[in-house]
Amino acid sequence: NAGVTQTPKFRILKIGQSMTLQCAQDMNHNYMYWYRQDPGMGLKLIYYSVGAGITDKGEVPNGYNVSRSTTEDFPLRLELAAPSQTSVYFCASSYLAARNQPQHFGDGTRLSIL
Amino acid sequence: AQKITQTQPGMFVQEKEAVTLDCTYDTSDPSYGLFWYKQPSSGEMIFLIYQGSYDQQNATEGRYSLNFQKARKSANLVISASQLGDSAMYFCAMARGSSNTGKLIFGQGTTLQVKP
Numbered sequence A: 001n002a003g004v005t006q007t008p009k010f011r012i013l014k015i016g017q018s019m020t021l022q023c024a025q026d027m028n029h030n031y032m033y034w035y036r037q038d039p040g041m042g043l044k045l046i047y048y049s050v051g052a053g054i055t056d057k058g059e060v061p062n063g064y065n066v067s068r069s070t071t072e073d074f075p076l077r078l079e080l081a082a083p084s085q086t087s088v089y090f091c092a093s094s095y096l097a098a099r100n101q102p103q104h105f106g107d108g109t110r111l112s113i114l
Numbered sequence B: 001a002q003k004i005t006q007t008q009p010g011m012f013v014q015e016k017e018a019v020t021l022d023c024t025y026d027t028s029d030p031s032y033g034l035f036w037y038k039q040p041s042s043g044e045m046i047f048l049i050y051q052g053s054y055d056q057q058n059a060t061e062g063r064y065s066l067n068f069q070k071a072r073k074s075a076n077l078v079i080s081a082s083q084l085g086d087s088a089m090y091f092c093a094m095a096r097g098s099s100n101t102g103k104l105i106f107g108q109g110t111t112l113q114v115k116p
Helices: none
Strands: A005-009 A012-013 A018-024 A031-037 A043-051 A054-057 A064-067 A076-078 A085-093 A109-113 B003-005 B012-013 B017-023 B023-026 B032-039 B047-053 B064-069 B074-079 B087-095 B104-106 B110-115
Touching: A012 A043, A018 A085, A031 B104, A043 A064, A043 B104, A054 B047, A076 B017, B003 B047, B003 B087, B003 B104, B012 B017, B023 B074, B032 B064, B047 B064, B047 B074, B074 B087
Parallel strands: A012 A109, B012 B110
Antiparallel strands: A005 A018, A018 A076, A031 A043, A031 A085, A043 A054, A064 A076, A085 A109, B003 B023, B017 B074, B032 B047, B032 B087, B064 B074, B087 B104, B087 B110
């Protein structure tokens, strides 16, 4: 089972460049999430989606955009990359949004902005 | 405001001994779920154990158990018989039951090192 797949695993960007972090899940999960993890810190929610066509902001959405055209895919777009966006990005999914549903995480994308 | 606090930045434990990782939370929502995740040095997030706010008994999953004290708003993770492979960062997280979004709030994590 592939689960949640994130690409790329590593990327170095120059300040001002743009890129899209890809996330795909094959578990038919309705709920998908993007988190960022800064060094030595916990994860913070960037954006989430409760189904195809429905997205909403999390705790730290500035500088990012998302779309959800299919159940499987939830790409995260960085526009005008800034050094403050250097982080590890995790995509996660769950079948339900119930409080007892653990989220399944991808392996992360390590992004450096120089 | 919802908040998760993990006050132990780093912990050491001897192999085969038990260790407790602390987690306190703050929420006014009567319905919530508490999760523990493990993050080894390879970076992936591994789900360990879950405790619901209405659960009468403490959750257990193999060598992992959760010491849930609702009145004190604490949900400490207990790892019994520590193994070298338990060396990792551990995160406590909370999901509010009333939000219907499943959004997780994470603590800052505790780094556990198991000594041989």
